[in-house]
Amino acid sequence: MPFGAQVLEGGRVRFRLWAPAAERVELLLQKPEAGAIARPMESREAGWYELTSDEATVDDLYRYRIDGSCAVPDPASRCNPDGVHGASQVIEPGLFAWTDGNWRGRPWEEAIIYQLHVGAFTAQGSFAAVTERLDHLVELGVTAIQLLPVAAFAGAHGWGHDAVLPFAPAATYGHPDELKDLVQSAHHKGLMVLLDLACQHFGPEGNHLSAYAPEFFAPPTTGRAGRSIDCTRAVAGEFLIHNALYWLEEFHVDGLRLDAAWLQEGAGESDLLETLADAVREGPGKHRHCHLLLGHDPRAVRYLHWPDHSAPRRYAAVWNDAVQQAMQDVLTGAAAGAAGTVRPLEQLGACLSRGFADSGAGRLLPTAFVSFLQDYARIGDRALGERLHQLTPARPLGVLVATALLAPMPPALFMGEEFAAAQPFLYFCDFNPDLVKDVARNRRQSFAHLQGFRSARTRARIPDPTDPATFQRCKLDWNSINRSPHADWLDFHRRLLAVRRREICPRLAGMHEEAVRHSLIAGRGLSIRWTLGDDSVLSLLANYSGVQLDGLQRPAGSVLWAEPREAEQALPQGRLPPWSLLWFLQDAA
Template sequence: MPFGAQVLEGGRVRFRLWAPAAERVDVSLQKAGGHTILLPMESREAGWYELTSDQATVNDLYRYRIDGFGEVPDPASRYNPQGVHGPSQVIEPGQFAWNDRSWRGRPWEEAIIYQLHVGAFTPQGSFAAVRERLDYLVELGVTAIQLLPVGAFAGAHNWGYDGVLPFAPAASYGHPDELKDLVQTAHHKGLMVLLDVACHYFGPEGNYLSGYAPTFFACRATDLAGRSIDLTLAVASEFFIHNALYWLEEFHLDGLRLNAALLQEHAGELDLLEALADAVREGPGKHRHCHLLLGHDQRAARYLHWHDHSAPRRYEAVWNDGAQQAMQELLTAAPAGAVDTARPLDQLGACLSRGFAGGGSDRLLPTAYVTFLQDYARIGDRARGERLHQLTSPRPLGATVATSLLAPMPPALFMGEEFAAAQPFLYFCDFNPELVKNIAINRRKSFAHLPGFRTTRTRARIPDPTEPATFQRCKLDWNSVSQSPHADWLDFHRRLLAVRRREICPRLTGMHEEAVGYALIDGRGLSIRWTLGDDSVLTLLANYSGVPLAGLQRPAGAVLWAEPGEADHALTQGRLLPWSVVWLLRVDV
């Protein structure tokens, strides 16, 4: 990296910092025994300070002293063992003994994603504890785990999007080598490891960089929400691209998901996404699969086109919030029974057939969209963090699960979804006392417009995100997995994913960017047909209402998935039972 502490050949350490507002910068080096050495850095052009020293060694702790008084951590720190307010540590990444050199990743068509928060996934909340659960994920049938951001943040727990040291894995999760061990163990088990990155944004606590490099950040401050970096600035865009390369190269990750906010700023920033993709393809992506994903935004389509199948797309896929919203709206209406579901059904049909509802994306591959029912934001943005199984009945939920997991789009699950975890996923953070009070107040005020939260008394029931107990409530209870109904939901997901891996994933390669049609059936049902890469035809017949749906025409193909009895009604009587989904596959020999 062109910044931070780099161990050079021969053991010397080079320190490099961009501090354009500083008159003087020293490296404050903590040596064994507790004594500190001050090493002056040389001022270079354009605000850079640099020092190469043989007095620093691997594992030494250090800070930068700005203008003779304030000591700050390295914004490009590889590790801050005492948290974001403490010193950084000199790390030699080459000391980790990788044994996954034969791993080349998996094709995107095989992706089945499991999104998880390291701190809440297990009681221990660590990289090592996630590694111990990998066999469970293999048995579930997923092929990729996607970690929420792990860059160091203030306090002991956070969603991860308030990071301020985006190169340093959070010390509360473990040492960088423990993350590397998690990744290579996952590779040995056939699992990809993806990561959400959010280095374009710094949280409200621990952002020391803004003090000596204020131009690094956009002029507009977002108060409690932190600050975004100015990606029109060359040094900031370089920081952003190197952060992506760092995770892919030093940690052997298989892909990254970038925030949709990068598509919502200035036109010049759109080119940054192209530059990042090109750097990945010419770097780690030259030798193995490195998948780049984007958050939901219709403007992402320009990065997903595959004009020539001999050249890879810049980005593999975008998360499709539209399909999630349509399915959630169907589920919300489910308790009412026979309701008019034509509008959300039309949106769902559009999302499953051409990606986004609306125009502009008809020529994209189905695999360019990640379909999901729940993720950290959809659950955590609810006042009480409820999961979908707590908001709807089992049969409607099962129908939407079967829809999302067997459609050609790569599916994603959020941790615990597969066994209907009783634990919520609430918004939580661990900031200093000055921030805590305002965050709790603002959180509760944000729900004041909703029924049930319009009085101070009712809003007081919303869990305080700054209370340690709020975070503890979100930790999954793994003892419940073997008990009903959790074991039943787990078996349901395992059976669906086994069908996907066996019958659908192998047929996705070679699909074309062509328009896919869908048909609404009496305003309550949906029929879609996809031609897969081997010219087989996958058909969805579904009834998303509480009353039977009659008058169906039997499509060609063998039944790929249906709950007991549902296929017989659909294929012999032309009727779909309430909340039933039938998948068929026609293979021409």
């Protein structure tokens, strides 16, 4: 990296900091035998300061002192063992003994994603504890774990989107080597590891960089939401590109999900997403599968297109919030006792057949869209953090689960979804109390327009995000997976994913963009037909309502899945019971 602390050949350490607003910068090196020693850094052009030291060694702690007053951590720190306000640590990444040298990743068509928050996934809330649970994920049948942002943020817990040291794994989760061990342990078990990146935004606490490099950030907005990087500046763009490559190269992760803030209207050399994709393709992507994903945004489409069929896509897929919305709208009707409404089904049919519900998706492969019923944001943005199984009857939910997990789009689960975890996923943070003294009141007030939260008394039920108990309530209870109904839901997901891995994933490569047809059935059901990459045909016949469908024709092929089982028995009479579906697979002629 062109910045931060870099151990050079021979053991010397080069320190480099961009501080254009500083008059002078010193390195404060903390030596166990000598205490803190200060060494001036040489001023270079364009606001850079640099020092190559014979005194610094691996594992030493250090800070930068700006203009003789404030001492700050390294914004490119690889490790900050005492949190974002503490000293940074010199790390030599080459010392970690990797054992996954034969791993080349998995093709995107095999992706079955499990999204998790490291702090809430286990009682311990650490990288090491996630490693201990990998066998559960293998037995579940997923092929990739996706970690919510893990870079260092203020406090002991948070969602991870308020990081201020984008290169340092959060100390509350463990040492960088423990994250590397998680990654290589996953690889040994056949699991990819994907990582959410939120490096384009710095949180409201611990952003020391803004004091000596204010032009690194876009103009501040009102409130306490933190600061966004000014991507139009060359040094900021370089910082983001190196951050992405850092996780792929030094931590061997198999892919990154970039949120919509990375998307820009411009093209050409100023387009960070194109620059990043080219850097990945010419770097770690030359030797193994490296999958780049985008958060939901209509502008993502142009990064997913094939320029022609001889060139690879820049990005593998986009997370499709539209299909989540359509599925949840269908389930909302079920929970309210409605017979089904046409509009959500039109949206669902469009999402399952062409990705986004609008026509802007154009000619894209189904595998270019990650589909999911619920994720951390949709659950966490609810006032009480409820999961879908707590909001809707079991039978409609089972039908939608079977829809999402067997459609050609790569599916994603949110941690605990597979066993209908009783724990909510709430918004939680641990900022300085003086900084966020109004966070609970503001959050509660944001729900005041909703029925059920219009009085101060009802809003008081909404958990305080800054209360440590709010975070503790979100930790999964792994003891529940052996009890009903949790064990039943777990078995249901395992069986569905076994069918997907065996019958669907091997047939996805080679699909064409326009090989999908869908139609509505009496405003209450869907019929969709996909021609897969090996010319086999996958068909869905589903009734998403509480009213029986009649006069149906059986699609060609053998039954791949019936939900519930009696749905298969009714179809010869041209009927499909309320809330039921059938999947069919016809081999190529």
